[in-house]
Amino acid sequence: MNKNLRVKSSEYIDETNRISFKFNGKTYHGFKGDTLASALLANDVHLVGRSFKYHRPRGIMTSGSEEPNAIVQIDPGTNRTEPNVRATEVEIYEGLEASSQNCWPSVEFDIGGINNFLSPFFPAGFYYKTFMWPASFWEKYEFFIRHSAGLGKSPTSSDPDIYDHRNIHCDVLVVGAGISGILAAKNAAKNNFKTLLVDEKNELGGSTVYENNEFNKINNKIPSEWLKKEIEELKNIKNLEIKTRTSVAAYHQYNYLLARENLTDHLEAKDKTNKIRQRLLKIRAKKVILATGALERPLIFNNNDRPGIMLSSAIKKYSEFYGVACGSKNVFFTNNDSAYESALSLYNKGINVEAIVDIRDQSESKIVKKVKEAGIKIYWSHSIVDTTGYKRLNSISIMKLSNDGTSVTGSKISILCDCLGVAGGWTPAVHLYTQSGSKLKFDEEKQIFLPNQNTSEQISVGSCGGDFRIDEILKNLNQKLKDTLNINETDLDSIKVEIDQENSKRNIWLLPSDKPLGKTKPFVDYQNDATAKDIKLALREGFRSIEHVKRYTTTGMGTDQGKLGNMHALGIIADTAGVKMGELGTTTFRPPYTPLTFGTIVGRNVGKFFDIFRRTPMNDWHVENKAEFENVGQWKRAWYYPINGETMHQAVQRESKAARESAGILDASTLGKIDIQGSDASEFLNRVYTNAWSKLAIGKCRYGLMLNEDGMVYDDGVTTRLGENHYLMTTTTGGAANVLGKLEDYLQTEWPELDVYLTSVTDHYATASLCGPNSKKIIKKIIPDLDLSDESFPHMSFKEAKIGNIQCRIMRISFTGELSYEINVQASYGKDLWKKCIEAGKEFNITPYGTETMHLLRAEKGFIIVGQDTDGTMTPIDLQMDWIVSKKKYDFIGKRSLYRSDTMKEDRKQLVGLLTEDPNVILEEGAQIVSELNKSPVEMLGHVTSSYFSPNLNKSIALAVVRGGKDMMGKQLFVPMENKNINVTVANPVFYDEKNERLNA
């Protein structure tokens, strides 16, 4: 171990900048520019993880975001730790620590590895079939499954980093900065399109910057040299913004894309602080150019997953870009020419290439000839039938492939090797393309899915569009750019390309072994351990739809979404079922393309910015006076005001008594307030409320109930007639926005002929509600010249007044059943008003009370709270509020529904009062109500909606909805609880002052 495999100096690796990092507790060294994967490979470390089901040792397979195996936990044990990170994407920094996932106790000795030897018992759907029964055993299974299977660990303390969101609007977005993306962005920007170019890597250029095949030339230069000059020129182009380390996670409709820009992940800890770590870019682009490239396909053969088996293209990148040899005895296994480029790349650096195993019978391209000249042995028409080596590949066995490709013949040849590069051709990276809703078509000749039907202004260029040869790429790119940007000439018109590349490829989705399939392990999905065997089993068991096979075998269900093996899975299904690939369709690729952190998704919307708070103008006073608060919608409302260490119950009992015996004060500013004006305002109210409004005199108030068109109670509140054509409507605190929306909807769509204007004034006024027998005296002290006599200012009326110079509106209305006044002032005077009331009320022991006491007091009176005693299924009749439903009005919202056969049924749930046999027992809100105990099945008659201990009645009271409850007065029912049954009696819901005498006390 710790052998140095750094073979060549690379311009992308800074060998003067040595970096030490830890992997699984052991210290290694790499250089600035390395990824965790390249640095580990340079140290000859291939074994980096265990597979999910069988816990087979797995090694680094790729050099990019498609990596299925090298999934690591970064900086474990810190508050910055992140699971499920691909080692191929982590840029190393001083002090980096990483560890393997999915192994316990360690990657070298993993107890779950025993699953591998038990694998005959782990077929497709194993988890579904086995752990389902007996159900009581689940807890035992769970312990082992959770312990030995793992997807990493979440941090246990809060994230120290800052995340950000940014909106970007551009003319052209180019995704991917390989040769196609660079040329597309350059030409778009030069033609005055505001252009954004993004790439997930830290360097521009894609695979072409290390493309040193001497037989390909662009303008007489090898492609890498030519492209580096193009990249250099990008700096001088206006209208072009370039973002590296930025991966597009999602491509939604209407060219709306989400990308994650990574800003500090590559920095060492001390440089990360107080910087934005990641930024979510919300991009709306007029045109999108996808240049996402292609992913190399593996080949599916027996034991194709051992550490040391990698994609051929990855071996080339590690060699050319990072200057790292992945092995010292290399073999390639291919069905096309691209493995020969990788082999030559190693050979040119003096690294041993033992052989190339090619399933084709020949290829005549120059590069193949060159490999032959180099003396590298080529086995034509051969296939790998097995591999050996548990934690690292040490040999392969090959046999002659039959002409039809379904079997192997002849004698077995064994080749010793520590690294195998597999090359199965290329799959266009169409993931983002399909996310946008655009449709693919299968190309039988190339055996790939290609973009076919675009749903937005977009093009796919380069290899993601199906062009793999550099001459085709540039020719088609040129035409596509002209068409989509509507331009006549581009830089590409004058480019000369020379190329020598053989296109021939022999596609066999599942390569045969000398053993029967049942005795082999040809992995299709490396991360989820799905083999070709599992897929065939699923088909035998009757699964046909690709989506079903995927879920049953878990193929493509890992964090990598099966980027490597999905095509093979489809191919094997098609071959087995005897259908064409094109008819089978493909699975859906879903965002995100690569995993996103929660931090990126939420951005700055954390802590106190998580949701909006609304506070009343009196809020400071409540805080100073130690109120406890409750959330009502977005509002923070004073809940109760404990003094001298009172419990909530004690505080509420005290507040409730004080409000009835002398004076209480409530901050009612949160109630929704809608200013209604216009010559048809009265008619409008007639149509939206159940009761009649035309005859309400100016200066009078009326309670109204609003229904939905289905007849169910929607909202309630008191509305005051301020003038001939002017009303002030109040709504529930939580319902204000919806009520306004509903009223606007009717005005705009059903009754546009009405002359009515609605304005939300909830935030414009602060409201102090004074109640209790002494409330009149307090008002008198504040506004001495106001006539408060019952004749001049009766219940349900309104007066304008002045407190000093401050204009106020006073409504004599009551939600507690006590004599009560609501004073409204401009919001900015709210706190002053409140303090004045408290000051003036001192001699009457004025007691501030919160929402809990308000709820208790109104429950004593049997007043409903919409949303607590109703749930969208209660009509006014169900609530025993027939009195408020006008019989005379021809129509109002919901009227017709009150006469539907269903709403007229006698046995609907109806609102009643409940009294417990033992007056000290308080029912639980939500508790079920039954008429008979010990009956099976239990007949649930209804449930408790509000329940309190009333200090004024000295007994517990409750409101409930009970099936047929209206006709059950005095009947005994039961509330079964966990440990006891509570006997209750149905009662009138008005428990206190049934004759309303206290309103004028």
Place this chain on the structure above:
Amino acid sequence: MFLINCPYCGERDQQEFKAGGEAHIERPKQPTELSDDEWAEYLFMRKNIKGIQFERWNHSHGCRKWFNMVRDTSNDEIKAIYKMGEKPPAQ
């Protein structure tokens, strides 16, 4: 995320809007004259089409105006947008 061309404000992001169900369902002028079935037809029955659908939308975080949209629900293409009270475009 759609880009919706509000007839009063112009192109805005979908998050400023609220969908309001099927369009062109007029509230009966004389509900009390209707049978239970006829009223239920108005109250409950809504189409849920795969393909061209007529919908109501509200620019709730903008001008708060309601308008109509013709949308192909199979690919979310917005075919047309027109004001309340205007006739739907010919098919």
